[in-house]
Amino acid sequence: xxxxxxxxxxxxxxxxxxxxxxxxxxxxxxxxxxxxxxxxxxxxxxxxxxxxxxxxxxxxxxxxxxxxxxxxxxxxxxxxxxxxxxxxxxxxxxxxxxxxxxxxxxxxxxxxxxxxxxxxxxxxxxxxxxxxxxxxxxxxxxxxxxxxxxxxxxxxxxxxxxxxxxxxxxxxxxxxxxxxxxxxxxxxxxxxxxxxxxxxxxxxxxxxxxxxxxxxxxxxxxxxxxxxxxxxxxxxxxxxxxxxxxxxxxxxxxxxxxxxxxxxxxxxxxxxxxxxxxxxxxxxxxxxxxxxxxxxxxxxxxxxxxxxxxxxxxxxxxxxxxxxxxxxxxxxxxxxxxxxxxxxxxxxxxxxxxxxxxxxxxxxxxxxxxxxxxxxxxxxxxxxxxxxxxxxxx
Ligand SMILES: Nc1nc2c(ncn2[C@@H]2O[C@H](COP(=O)(O)OP(=O)(O)O)[C@@H](O)[C@H]2O)c(=O)[nH]1
Ligand SMILES: *[C@@H]1O[C@H](CO)[C@@H](O)[C@H](O)[C@H]1NC(C)=O
Ligand SMILES: *[C@@H]1O[C@H](CO)[C@@H](O)[C@H](O)[C@H]1NC(C)=O
Ligand SMILES: [Mg+2]
Numbered sequence: 001x002x003x004x005x006x007x008x009x010x011x012x013x014x015x016x017x018x019x020x021x022x023x024x025x026x027x028x029x030x031x032x033x034x035x036x037x038x039x040x041x042x043x044x045x046x047x048x049x050x051x052x053x054x055x056x057x058x059x060x061x062x063x064x065x066x067x068x069x070x071x072x073x074x075x076x077x078x079x080x081x082x083x084x085x086x087x088x089x090x091x092x093x094x095x096x097x098x099x100x101x102x103x104x105x106x107x108x109x110x111x112x113x114x115x116x117x118x119x120x121x122x123x124x125x126x127x128x129x130x131x132x133x134x135x136x137x138x139x140x141x142x143x144x145x146x147x148x149x150x151x152x153x154x155x156x157x158x159x160x161x162x163x164x165x166x167x168x169x170x171x172x173x174x175x176x177x178x179x180x181x182x183x184x185x186x187x188x189x190x191x192x193x194x195x196x197x198x199x200x201x202x203x204x205x206x207x208x209x210x211x212x213x214x215x216x217x218x219x220x221x222x223x224x225x226x227x228x229x230x231x232x233x234x235x236x237x238x239x240x241x242x243x244x245x246x247x248x249x250x251x252x253x254x255x256x257x258x259x260x261x262x263x264x265x266x267x268x269x270x271x272x273x274x275x276x277x278x279x280x281x282x283x284x285x286x287x288x289x290x291x292x293x294x295x296x297x298x299x300x301x302x303x304x305x306x307x308x309x310x311x312x313x314x315x316x317x318x319x320x321x322x323x324x325x326x327x328x329x330x331x332x333x334x335x336x337x338x339x340x341x342x343x344x345x346x347x348x349x350x351x352x353x354x355x356x357x358x359x360x361x362x363x364x365x366x367x368x369x370x371x372x373x374x375x376x377x378x379x380x381x382x383x384x385x386x387x388x389x390x391x392x393x394x
Contacts, residue, residue: 042385042388042389046345046388046393047345047356047357047358047359048359049359050359050360051345051346051358051359051360052346052360052362053212053213053346054218054222054342054344054345054346056218056221056222057217057218057221057222058213058214058217058218059073059213059214059217059218059221060212060213060214061105061106061212061214065105065106065107065214066107067107067131067132067133068133071107073214073217074106074107074108074214074216075196075197075214075216075217075220076194076195076196076197077108077195077196077197077198077199077216078108078109078110078111078135078192078195078197078198078199079098079103079108079109079110079111079198079199079201080110080111080112080113080186080192080198080199080200080201081094081110081111081112081113081200081201081202081203082112082113082114082178082181082182082186082202083112083113083114083202083203084114084116085114085116085118085119085121085122087203087204088119088121088122088125088126089203090203090204091112091122091126091203092125092126092129093203093204093206094201094202094203094204094205094206094207095110095126095129095130095201096129097205097206097207097208098201098207099129099130100207101207101208101209101210101211101348102207102210102211102215103130103132104130104131105212106214107130107131107132108132108199108216109132109133109134109135110126110130110132110133110134110135111134111135111137111191111192111195112126112134112135112136112137113137113138113139113186113189114136114137114138114139115138115139115144115174115177116138117138118136122136123136135191137189137191139181139189140189140190143181143185143188143189144177144181145177146173146176146177146318147312149313149315150315150318150319154315154319155173155318155319158318158319158320159171162237162238162320162321165235165237166237167235167237167238167321168235169321170321173318175321176317176318176321179317179321179322179323179324179327180312180317180318180324182289182324183308183311183317183322183324183327183328184299184304184308184309184311184312184327187296187299187300188300192296195296196295196296196297197216197219197220197293197294197295197296198292198293198294198296199215199216199292199293200289200290200291200292200293200294201291202290202351204351204352205290205291205349205350205351206348206349206350206351206365206366207347207348207349208348208349208350208357208363208364208365208366209346209347209348209358209360209362209363209364209366210362210363211346211347211362212362215227215293215344215347216293219293219294219295219342222342223340224295224340224341224342225294225295225298225332225336225337225340225341226287226292226293226294226295226298226328226332226336226340226341226342227292227293227294227341227342227343227344228287228288228291228292228341228342228343228344229288229291229343229344229345229347229349229356230287230288230291230349230351230354230355230356230382230384231285231286231287231288231329231382231383231384231386231387232285232286232288232354232381232382232383233272233275233283233284233285233286233381233383234275234279234284234285234286234323234325234326235284236274236275236277236278236279236284237278238320238321238322238323239279239282239284239316239320239321239322239323239326240278240279240280240320241280241314241316241320242279242282242311242316242320242322242326242327242330243279243280243281243282243330244280244281245310245311245314245316246282246307246311246330246334247281248310249306249307249310249311250334252310253303253306256303256306256307256334256335257334257335258334258335258336258337258338260337260338260339261333261334261335261336261337261338262332262333262334262338262341262390262391263333263334264390265283265285265333265338265386265387265389265390265391266282266283266285266329266330266333266334267281267282267283268283268285268386268390269283271283271383271385271386272284272285272383282326282330283383283386284326285329285383285386285387286323286325286326286328286329286330287325287328287329287332288325288351288354289323289324289325289328289329290351291347291349291351291356292328293344298332298336301335303335304331304335307331307335308327308331311327338391339394341391342394343384343387343393343394344356345358345393346358346360346362348363348365348366350366354381354382
């Protein structure tokens with residue numbers, strides 16, 4: 001019996017669709033990270049290029065880095081982590097990665113901070129994860145508590161608006177406190193009084209590449225103030241008045257602007273015009289501060305102290321959801337010499353979902369460009385192209 005023509009056509013269409021379906025499944029994913037997003041800023045994603053250690057003076061592991069008082073080569077620095085007791089497993093994972101790739105050679109101390117006392121289990125297990133010294137510090141109440149000038153009613157009203165704008169963690173007061181502490185208080189903790197450089201580490205982050213030089217010495221010997229791995233756009237509705245408040249502050253203190261600042265980077269309106277508009281003049285591009293290697297002398301300067309106090313009084317840590325990342329980034333971009341800000345392209349890093357992934361054989365488990373389509377979309381949140389455009393890759 002002959003099959004009616006429309007039925008044959010339908011059958012053929014079904015077969016074709018099946019083939020197309022199979023093709024979409026088995027076709028090779030994009031094998032390299034797309035560099036399209038870098039067009040008009042830099043030629044292509046620099047992480048596609050083979051890369052190694054930075055230029056300049058590098059100090060290697062030696063006897064002087066043995067644990068304890070034998071470590072005479074170590075400088076005035078610590079790894080630090082603000083962490084909750086419940087995040088012990090995640091903290092151990094981060095420690096294992098950083099110890100394996102770097103710190104077992106240099107034995108810098110770990111300093112842990114918490115707003116409640118650390119449990120014995122937390123201390124025992126983290127102590128066992130390193131040969132280096134470990135310190136456990138309670139945050140003073142006056143550094144953590146909501147400041148007296150914040151109105152509880154106004155905070156509650158503000159949370160509603162933030163939630164309408166889908167700002168994550170808006171109703172978690174502890175998140176606001178955490179952002180404020182990381183912005184302007186951590187370096188005032190008495191345990192850090194005699195410490196200058198810090199490497200901030202969060203639970204559940206990954207380090208992939210072997211680093212064979214003392215990164216703190218790198219900062220000191222090469223006059224670097226701040227090192228980052230990843231930059232991202234922020235949610236503009238979490239910081240609508242951060243830039244306007246900053247503008248007021250600059251108007252009061254024009255002398256604080258550094259002549260070699262990164263204002264053009266902070267105020268870029270070309271790449272993400274809507275972000276700039278909603279954040280009232282700030283691109284929202286920021287150093288992703290769950291990774292930072294920094295010189296606390298900058299945060300302790302009169303300039304930063306005045307800036308932080310201005311912001312703190314304005315109330316945006318609570319009435320909006322100002323993050324420590326945009327606050328640190330704006331301060332560095334305005335008040336520091338931009339040549340003192342360093343992209344650690346050689347430190348393979350991930351805080352899910354974003355990567356800094358160098359193309360180097362020292363890196364295990366992170367392969368440049370190993371992005372699925374979904375991650376390629378996330379990757380658009382990456383604003384490093386703008387940093388390279390306005391500042392460079394130093
Ligand atoms: N001790 C303590 N640590 C906190 C608190 N809130 C956040 N943290 C830490 O601050 C960092 C950032 O918090 P997280 O919840 O990971 O925020 P996200 O990375 O922005 O999603 C992590 O290291 C947390 O362990 C808190 O209330 N107490
Ligand atoms: C370490 O640095 C801090 C902050 O810059 C400073 O106060 C302290 O004197 C330094 N300590 C040593 C031993 O150099
Ligand atoms: C760092 O700064 C000091 C003091 O300003 C200067 O003497 C030195 O040459 C600088 N080093 C580098 C590597 O730029
Ligand atoms: Mg986190």
